[in-house]
Amino acid sequence: MADISLERMADQLPTGFADLEADAIADGHRHMTRLATELTEIPAVFHAIYACYLDGRLAGIGTMTDEPALAGQPTWRMRRFYVHRAFRRRNVAKAIATALLQNASGSVSTVTVHAGNQTAARFWEAIGFRRVAGLAWSHERTMPDATNARPT
Template sequence: MIVQEVDDLGAIDIAELLTESKREGFRNIHRLVNDYNEGSNRFQHEDEALFECRVGHRVIGICGLNRDPHSNGSIGRIRRLYVLKEFRSHGAGRRLVEAVIHKASNYYSKLVLRTDNPKAADFYMKLGFKEVKGDVRITHELGFGCNHGCHASIL
């Protein structure tokens, strides 16, 4: 399994992710493709990224990092995590989120996400995220220990 940053979503084959996610009733990969094609989210800023997980030539998972639109730029948001069913519980999701955490820790004071899936919630809690109650925009967060954007740590 290899996790790497993707510069161009159109250059990788995520058809299998799209088909399976739709079949499971998840719309996040469909939204990823639509937002990318429309130009509303291309993970194009220095503090944003899109990561893929591959086994051989097969893309088995994807996960993005964006600036949280509801913050002043000091908070990152996990976006569009999806792993093919046959590869769940084999470390692909963990590796993708760890890549996002690593990138986010260079730019943000914390990382947030929203999920309504109990299995996903458990997954994030195992990775050190804390549950957030009473906020309609986020359900989980992970702090990085600085009170401002961590931009100063970048050389």
């Protein structure tokens, strides 16, 4: 069984990020490059950043920010989420998502994501997000203690 560990990041990229970014680019995604830029230029935008390691190697990363679209209620978006292709289907994405959701609990009433493809949509739905239409995000999850959410 592989050893999964999570590290909450603050103001720097995790060790091994260059390999993760290169894999994302090779997979047709530029959001790891955007993450690196945002962390340098506007680090305060992130409520949380979690890096996940599998057997000591950076396997994935995910972040939480304010939902950039008008939402009408306290809402955060899970974004800049990527799992290295060599580590997929090994609970890395679920570990990152769980940590980010725990971080949001009690702070907001809704967490959103934008699933970029059907595989991602199935993942988000499997962990409790529901598909929505006509919004700036594809899926959302109502937080269980939304009545205690404080404005963000």
